[in-house]
Amino acid sequence: MIFKKFDKVEKLEQELIQFMEEHIYPNEAVYEEQLKENHWDEPPIMEELKERAKDAGLWNLFLPESENGAGLTNLEYAPLCEIMGRSGMAPEVFNCSAPDTGNMEILDRFGTEEQKERWLNPLLEGKIxxxxxxxxxxxxxxxxxxxxxxxxxxxxxxxxxxxxxxxxxxxxxxxxxxxxxxxxxxxxxxxxxxxxxxxxxxxxxxxxxxxxxxxxxxxxxxxxxxxxxxxxxxxxxxxxWGEGKGFAIAQARLGPGRIHHCMRLIGAAERALELMIKRAKERVTFGKPVIEQGVIRDWIAQSRIDIDQARLLTLNAAYMMDTVGNKVARAEIAMIKVAAPEMACKVIDRAIQVHGAGGVSNVFPLARMYARARIVRIADGPDEVHKETVTKLELKKHAE
CATH class of the missing domain: 2.40.110.10 (Butyryl-CoA Dehydrogenase, subunit A, domain 2)
Structure with missing residues (x-):
């Protein structure tokens, strides 16, 4: 399957990359510094960046098949979500962060007009x-x-x-x-x-x-x-929706939520690989640059392989969700929910190792990135549950 990007997606992708370069990365340190002053309040820089994102038309990109979103399919949204995942603060800037995305999808699909007016609209506007x-x-x-x-x-x-x-x-x-x-x-x-x-x-x-x-x-x-x-x-x-519909709503919510986690983690892994290479070029050990050490070169190659495998598996799951629906795509969703967090943990861990003691500090973003990647192996269902889903569906094929 060749996943060709449509013109509108390529345009949004370039706009998003430019926004990240101009506004997100330079303000990550500002965001962290402002958090020290008002720990549980939104830092002023976040509100400023949200307004910039709205003005740029980079807002609520996650909602497919809805008049409230950008109208992108899961496959179209994937590269955009990946770019946002490169920074821990970025998804919220574009109003594409968990758990709000899943909650907005629930309200959009199952909420009454009164519920939408009171809660969905303020969420879509980023006010709450x-x-x-x-x-x-x-x-x-x-x-x-x-x-x-x-x-x-x-x-x-x-x-x-x-x-x-x-x-x-x-x-x-x-x-x-x-x-x-x-x-x-x-x-x-x-x-x-x-x-x-x-x-x-x-x-x-x-x-x-x-x-x-x-x-x-x-x-x-x-x-x-x-x-x-x-x-x-x-x-x-x-x-x-009604009494007794909780399990059905949960299943509807968790499918897109799981794939969004995977998309963001691919972006985080890409940034970790970039940081790994940059650090390896800057350091010298035992008479030669770290980038020339055999084990480091192996890590770089393996990380590229791991990231691209996870990306293709994620794009395939997104394509299946768009074409045959979440229920039929259960195996594909389950597989990426295992593969992407596991991949991200491995790549980020290698980057931490290359950074030495600095890798586990707050000087670089890697320690926090690893913590977030590791918890996704539990969030929205642990690896073991998703593997069991894959096993059941695979055995069903053989039974038939």
Whole structure:
């Protein structure tokens, strides 16, 4: 399969590369410095860059088949998402960052007009942020049917009780809405027990217990947290799609979310390879430049091979999602969700090694890049779950 880029994608790609060179990379240090002053508030430079991105027409590029997005397919969006993934701060600048992208897709597909007006429009405009409340500390959440948070109807309200963690983005002062997955009917068929409901962050009973760091990073101003829901009451109109539709919504959300993670990680790996080569050219060991050491040359070659393999697998999955749908493309999505994070971890690790002690410091972006890449091997389903999906589908072919 030859993945030919259309003219509109090539144009956006060049505009995005130029924007990254002129505005993102030069301001990464500024962003980090401003974070020290207002830890959980959006740094002023972020708001400035968002306005620049809007003016440049580089905004909400992720939404396919929607009047609210750029109208790009998954295949068309892939190279653009990869470019954004080269910087940890970039996706938010273009309003293409998780978990907001997945939450906007949910609201766009399953929300009522009232829900869209109140929550989707401000998210699309970048005025607020959101979180996705699914994972729980007391059960293995890689099996979504395990979710135990209770959502009980009482008259015109739903009452929510439970404990969630890894609520990404909730610590941000701009986070205003939670999409909560819980159990509305324990006696329903297995995949119809769960529902999803909209919970404003300031609703009484929503309590942030603690920040959860990732390899020592608190991920400000985004953050990941453990949250308790104690008799949280929201109107029945806050339910998404309907009772018992939570599992189906989760599956619809996680397909694009998984491939977006992979696209961004390919960009991160590309930047890591560039940094590896640059560092190897600058250093001399045992009488010759590091770039001339055999093992380093092997790492460079293997990294190029690994990145291109992951990219082609990702593009194939995107093509399948566009042409036959997410359900038919389950194997392709599962394969990239294993391959891309694993590849990124390997490439970034090699770059860290070439940088020596500097590689694990905050002088270079590699340590943070590695932390983010490593967690994606767990986020949106661990490797083992996706491998099991691939195995089942492969065995089914042989059975037939």
């Amino acid at each position: 942020r959101s979180t996705f409340s699914m994972t729980e500390p007391d059960v293995a959440s890689s099996d979504a049917t395990n979710i135990q948070t209770s959502i009980k109807r009482e008259g015109d309200f739903y009452v929510i009780n439970g404990r969630k963690w890894w609520q990404s983005g909730i610590e941000s002062s701009k986070c205003k809405i939670l999409i909560v997955m819980g159990k509305t009917d324990p006696d329903a068929p297995k995949f119809e027990q769960q529902s999803m409901i909209l919970v404003p962050k300031d609703t009484p009973g929503v309590k942030i217990v603690r920040n959860l760091q990732v390899f020592g990073y608190d991920e400000a101003p985004h953050g990941h947290s453990e949250v308790i829901f104690e008799n949280v009451r929201v109107p029945v109109s806050n339910i998404l």
